[in-house]
Amino acid sequence: MAGKHLLVLIVCLILLNLSATFASKQNTTTLNEATACIDGASITLTFGFYINSCPEAEPIIFSWIEKAVSDDPRMAASLLRLHFHDCFVNASSFQLGCDASVLLDDTPNFVGEKTAAPNANSLRGFEVIDAIKADLEYVCPQTVSCADILAIAARDSVVLSGGPGWEVEMGRRDSLSASKTAANNNIPGPNSDVATLLSKFQNVGLSLQELVALSGAHTMGKARCSSFSARINSSSSIISNSPDVNLEYLQSLQQLCSQSDANTTLADLDHITPTTFDNQYYVNLVSGEGLLGSDQALLTGNEETRRIIECYAGDVEAFYEDFKMAMLKMGRLQQVNGGDGEVRRNCRAVNQLGS
Template sequence: MNLEAYKLDTQTLFLQLRMANLLVLCIVILKLACSVLAASTTSFKQGYGDSECPLGNDVYQNSCPEAESIIFSWVEKAVFQDPRMAASLLRLHFHDCFVNGCDASVLLDDTELFLGEKTAGPNLNSLRGFEVIDAIKSELELVCPEAVSCADILAIAARDSVVLSGGPSWEVQTGRRDSLSASKQAANNNIPGPNSTVDVLIANFQNVGLSLRDMVALSGGHTIGKARCTTFSSRLQGSSSKSAHVNLDFISSLQQLCSSGGRSTNNGNTVAHMDLVTPATFDNQYYINLLSGEGLLPSDQVLVNGNNDQTRQLVQTYAEDPYAFFEDFKNSMLRMGSIPGSPHGQIRRNCRTVN
């Protein structure tokens, strides 16, 4: 090889190395950009969970490493003081994600520009736990200002509520942004109601990208918590029914509870345990109850009494195998938690108001 050829080969190799280094540098910069976006308080044009900056498990590793421990401590305190709060915090996340994605829109108070979701039919005098989220957010703003989104707080608090009630754990993916608006109309239209048929339930879940299996698994969240008599009043009319999976003793006990309590507590605002057997424990008893006709809400019992063999079979599977339920529930929670919100978002300093 002559000298000139050697020089050319050396220059070519040098250029190739430089290009490779630039490529590596670009990849590093892109990853750093995703981390910066996770901690940024400004709006961004791409929705969370996109291909460039997907939800991740270490979003707050640098910006707020104490985030999950702070959230857990507040949830633990709240559940200790009121075991029902576990179900309430889980429900907040659920009702948030079903309205324009998991973007903490459910936490926004009404403004002159929009009617929020708190006064929608499925939420009014029903959703609880807002003050717990406020307390969590206040401490996070002191420790790491403008770093952790309210939507992520809801997702993590839901997981912690399940764990503290004896249920499964999962690694919550974070990186959500908080919405700039809310929609009472969407809440009324999108959130499954307590009297929904199987077909309506399936459609509601499919509308947000969730499957029939997700629907049955996530319904298992009703293994904890309480419901007002007004939400299951149609169940009280079934005392003369001879259909399968109708438990007349159970219906009679509900009638007695709601008729006596209704007279003294403002027309049916009396509450009943969703699961009378293990009311504060996250387990598969909910599905066992359905098979014995002891589902509290009509939308619960219809999973067995309805016209869908698939939902009935899944109920049977989860009743027989608590591990199958736990596995499917946590996977469905991850899928629900990934429902994208608005392509424009921020990290609110106060979860009740837009910055």
């Protein structure tokens, strides 16, 4: 027991130091400096939201994420993706954005997001969130929202994979419903062209620069062969006509995906440093080694996205700064506030069903 308390204390000190460092950087740097180009958005959430109501919240979340990533390094990418897929879905006119709707199981009243095409048999990490929520409910009952857990877990996953840290704004409410249709309509697909990607990002208030910065999350994780089959098809015009494609890399993918079921075989999104959060994703794109069609399209389909990719490939700190700011802005997407939401006791169900 003493050892556990010591671990929580150590983690708390680490997070306090991280918050202080980030706050200091906010006071001494501006978004217009060379290492960050993204404009900020108006803040609707607050830093240190649980400092009085549940000061143990962030250390508890960190300790669970640390264990999960230690057991399965791929889990870091999965938890980061959960937050992204949550924030991009507009469930209804008053339940929008980062509201933990992605965590809800289906009910007789709605079909949720878990079975939507971008999520089905693909999203992972629900059990990790369940464990975190159960621990927090024991320590601070009905205080920390599932939506905030997702946002903090995404940050911690990046940090534990060697990436940058940032202070997370908190105070989100959990939605009362979810929408499979909204998930299908709003989440970008793996074969999207730049115009489609940009349209989906602009629909939620994110810019072209933020599109490229957030795509850098693909420096970790895996994808099924079925999600990039069009890219490795031997008859594809992409292979025969594009000078920005590494044929040797694509041939290695063809060999991998021909060996077994394309619906189960996995390839690394970043085949050089697959479990490290760095700028290798952009280096790979410049080398013609993007896994998904939507990734490589960022390089070939738009001169401005190409310029940003080349910048990030050569300057990891520029990527880190812009990624942090983009994550903060994404985390603010159209919040559920006040009486429009709740703090769930069970992240898989609204309170009247999950209590």
